[in-house]
Amino acid sequence: MFLPPMSAVMLLLFLLPLPSLLSLYLFSSNTFMIFSWTMFSSTSCSFSLPLILDPSGCLFSSTVLFISANVIFFSKFYMQSDKFIPRFTFIIMMFVASMNLLIFIPNLICLLLGWDGLGIVSFILVIYYQNSKSLAAGMITALMNRIGDVMILMSIAILLNLGHWSILTLWQDNSLKIFSIMILIAGMTKSAQVPFSSWLPAAMAAPTPVSALVHSSTLVTAGVFLLYRFHPTLSFFPLYCSTLLIIATITMLMAGMSALTECDMKKIVALSTLSQLGVMMSSLGMNMPSLTFFHLITHALFKALLFLTVGVMINYHYHSQDLRTMGNLILSSPLTISSLLIANLSLCGSPFFAGFYSKDFIIEMSLHSPLNNIILFSYLLATILTASYSTRMTMTLIWNSSNNTPLQYSSNFNSSMTLPMMFLTFGAITCGTLLSWSSFNNLLEPPLPTNLKLLPLYLTLLGGGLSYILISNIPLTSLSHHFISSMWFLTPLTSQALLNPPLSFSLSSLKILDNGWLEILSSQGIFLTLSYNSNFLMYMSKTKYTTHLSLFLISTLTLLI
Template sequence: MTLQTNIHKKASLLMWMFFMLMAPLSIYMMMGGGTTLIEWAMFNISSTPIMVTIIIDPVGTLFSSTVLLISANVLQFSTTYMMHDKFIDRFTILVLLFVLSMNLLIFIPHLIILLLGWDGLGLVSFILVIYYQNPKSLGAGMITALTNRIGDVMLLLSIAWTLNQGHWNIIHMWESSSFTWQSVAILLAAMTKSAQMPFSSWLPAAMAAPTPVSALVHSSTLVTAGVFLLIRFYPFLSSTSWFNQLLLLIAVSTTTMAGLSAMTECDMKKIIALSTLSQLGMMMASMGLGMVNLAYFHMVTHALFKALLFICAGTLIHSHMHSQDLRWMGNINAQMPTTSSCFMLANMALCGAPFMSGFYSKDMIVESSIFYSNNFIMLIIILFTVSLTSFYTMRFSLTTIWGPSNCNPFMHLEESSSLTSPMLTLSSMSIISGSALIWIMPMSQEPMTMTPLMKNAPMIMVIMGLVVAWYTNTQQLKNSSLMMTVPMTHYASCLMWFLVPLSSQFTMKEPMSISHNYLKSLDQSWLELLGGQGLSSSSFSASNSMMNMFNTKPVNYLMMSSILVLLTLTLL
């Protein structure tokens, strides 16, 4: 156990060291360092050089430093959360491999080498989801892996379609005959990784992973890899006529579905996963509206406060004997003051409360979508999803922080330093990162002249959501909402608009029945008779029956063998 703890501590220190190196570089790059490209040729395929390109720019360095900061805090948090795990060193190495894959994806804008980071993310996330090796984890891991394989195949196809350009560098791409197919493939790859509709069901299923994994993988890195890929490709992709409209439609559908599903969910980690899905939809929507810088800004701030929310939830789960049910928790403000304070800070940042980090990015996205002329229906849905966010956040807080405790009286609630110090670090970042980035980031945002109603529309929707949640989640209806009273809406909400059965059970039913029929008609029927095992058993039975037919005495064997020898000699 000592060896494992040492490895774990060294890994956390390593992440802090890398963060200390990367943070000043990202500030320098944002303050006017520009973009640096480092290229060298590995080998040539006929006349096509295979180049390794490293891009050092403000977008990559800032996101890398965010990933390193979150991973350092998550590794520190997991020392307590996974204290009794015998394989904590294996877990640590997997987390380090995950961070390495993410950095490969960030710093290499070359499609073939980028595939290493992209596939590395998929493979390591699959191993981390099946970490506990129970049937639920294995099922969730299969859904995660198979959905992400769709994106991997699409990326491979885009590599093949880019072959006629003579290079695979994202920055130097131009329009060609296969331009539309390339755009479709890259968009589908990003949609699978960022769990956009109709590939959304794998993200809540992946909550079967340990909570530190959820805090790192499913809040800030893996799910935002798709968004990051689209940000890198945006100049190339946005030149297609249909790209922005299609992306906006998919993103708005995803964020609405996730918000409505989170209203009726009772699993704590699944609520946070659905809220991640909702915010990913918001990032994609802002990109669909042409606001790439704002999408990136929201991606960075969201990563910080969502990791904090997962760590707070993990502390509650750890203290409640690893139960994730909301209805079992309550009254933590009296017993766990630091956790409940950080939990409220994270929820405020998620809702977009004024002067928290989420406010600067989320409020600006909604205001920009109101100010610039866009589809009115899409605008109404975006405002509606803002109120949904505050609704499920208030329900979550009412149940866990202020509601009565429903757990047994012998529950030991503790707040050790390895739990509180990551919380306090990420809490401070959740407060200051929004305002700090808006001062430092080189964003050319034009001034928007708006009426008071337009300006305050996001905050009005947030307050409406909070008020409705407060009234519907009174003592009598504490754990239910209006959607739970009608069976159809309740099932649609719990099953994410039936995406869960459609993308898992529905797709697996036919292949399962076909394989079962093959098993019965081939393996267990004539192949069993004509195969090696069948021939062996039939020859054994034939020889046994021959021996039974004749009188088995030693003289008979000698006679038979001598006859055989004579026959052989005569034939020779």
């Protein structure tokens, strides 16, 4: 039943050419194909399973298969001490299958198979390490995603008025306003936009290969892809784009600020994912779905590479994720550090890397669009923060002195480690160029003066230069540090910290009232009082007559005086 890692890798590599070649054909011919399989039919109704083969879906599916093959190959190295690695590989394959169902099915009911499959399998993977913290993180992840599931179910009920659930035949109608709100909330929960952001860093309790897959091309991108599919219908409503743009910009700012104060390497990369999801959502809010999908593909490749390099460092430091204990890795792991540097340069949008072709284009379009000045300033500030936390992590790992001794020899000659990093490094370097030449060659660049054209590069350099100043020379009070590091208090508001005040009050009430005054004033107290009085009367009845006479005289004298 379970799959060995290499069998899964061979299966994924066998399937990879099919969507890749199909996407090239569909992009060149500018067509798409729809297949419908009638599963049940009667005189009054029929139930069919539709499949859509469009250029964007096939390209995204090939990206998912390529990244999944590399991640499973890497898990052979990272999970080598796990006794149940075939079971782990099988769960990963279920994750990949759920994502492909979401990509290729244009029917809202059948799409729920992939949508719910992602949520269930993600919960299983987050609690893979069976401890209380992993269970708490898994519950937060599952419950947050259940909000999106409920929104999808409610949107299915709303579409009953239309008599079908097909995404392709939705028309722009005012009666679908509530439907657009439901789909927007569903996409926000899956892609962890504010105020549903706290589950994304919590999901780092999963093994690092899972994080690489979840944060690159599967779970968190499912919300973006859903909104991308529904964008032609949802963009008809005027408040949809503006609401999405404001929420995405706030998410970018919050994630960038939190990443600057974080010391857990996996959470830093997770917060960078959250920031880039904000970039994708904001480009949808600016009515640029093609650029959203372009950045979705490029981000998937360099983010998977970033997680794999972080996983190598965590493995060599005996699963320690604290950035402060690591350093001087350029000598012990030059290949890993080189891959990390390439991934971070692509994340920052450095010229001629994959992220440059999509992210720089989005920033230029934001400068060209008639945006509010506050939104534009926040957008540019988030770009500076991205460069700052990326530079901080890279420079710490290269130049910081190591505060511990790795418990394993840092060898770069394990094929299960080096080959996936090399393949993804190649993708992080060339993907943007190849896609801009082939699939996205019809995008028109905005006419901007030279100083605005170079502004994204200036902001990246400014963020890199300010990283040391922001971290070393600006003191933070305990409240401001807690505000930033807790994702603007979203983490305590959506986790067990919200239960602490009522639980503390309940404990105090139990000690003071139930086990205190109520015991004294109720049955237990009355019982003790009656027992004491009866014992005293029994003692008095057993004493001599002289004792009673003495007590009588003493009481009489007391009254006379």
